Amino acid sequence: xxxxxxxxxxxxxxxNRFVQFVLKRDRKHHFRFASLQSNFARAVLERHGLNPDVLxxxxxxxxxxxxxxxxxxxxxxxxxxxxxxxxxWRFWAPLLDSLPKxxxxxxYALVAxxxxxxxxxxxxxxxxSEKNRHKxxxxx
Numbered sequence: 001x002x003x004x005x006x007x008x009x010x011x012x013x014x015x016n017r018f019v020q021f022v023l024k025r026d027r028k029h030h031f032r033f034a035s036l037q038s039n040f041a042r043a044v045l046e047r048h049g050l051n052p053d054v055l056x057x058x059x060x061x062x063x064x065x066x067x068x069x070x071x072x073x074x075x076x077x078x079x080x081x082x083x084x085x086x087x088x089w090r091f092w093a094p095l096l097d098s099l100p101k102x103x104x105x106x107x108y109a110l111v112a113x114x115x116x117x118x119x120x121x122x123x124x125x126x127x128x129s130e131k132n133r134h135k136x137x138x139x140x
Contacts, residue, residue: 002066003032004084005137006077007044007059010035010125014115015058018078023132025085033136035125040138044071056112074112075104 006022008015022031034040036059042052044061048071060077063069072080079096082089096104111118128136 002064003030004081005032005034005044005061005064006081007034007036007041007061009055009058009115010037011122012055012115013120013122014111014118016122016126017119018058022081022085023135025089029135030084031081031135033128034138037125038138056115074108 006019008019010016019033022033034044036042036045036052036055041059044064045052045059047069050071057073058077060072060080061069062072075096079093082093082096099107127133127139133139
């Protein structure tokens, strides 16, 4: 099956830190990445009836391009990434999931609304290192 793909806001400082966090801990080279600003991400979101111009959400795509393709968003996506990383991180996921969904959604929306103010914003999507470039889809 295709690798899970993290769709993230490519100009968001927090989102780029999350990508770096995953790259550093993904010892099996399981994940692939695409910025929400890419044509690749736009096509995926449109297939799911989502507005590709809304950049305040992280997504995790499973089985991309397959009939079984599915998409997780926001806290559900971030928690699933921790589960997929395995090891120590797998144990944090149930703690995050144990909170009521309304609270998780409220907390995620609060951070998303303020992410540029707290974590900065790049003028353009940072390019991945040569070592990791093959893990990034839709890099134009």
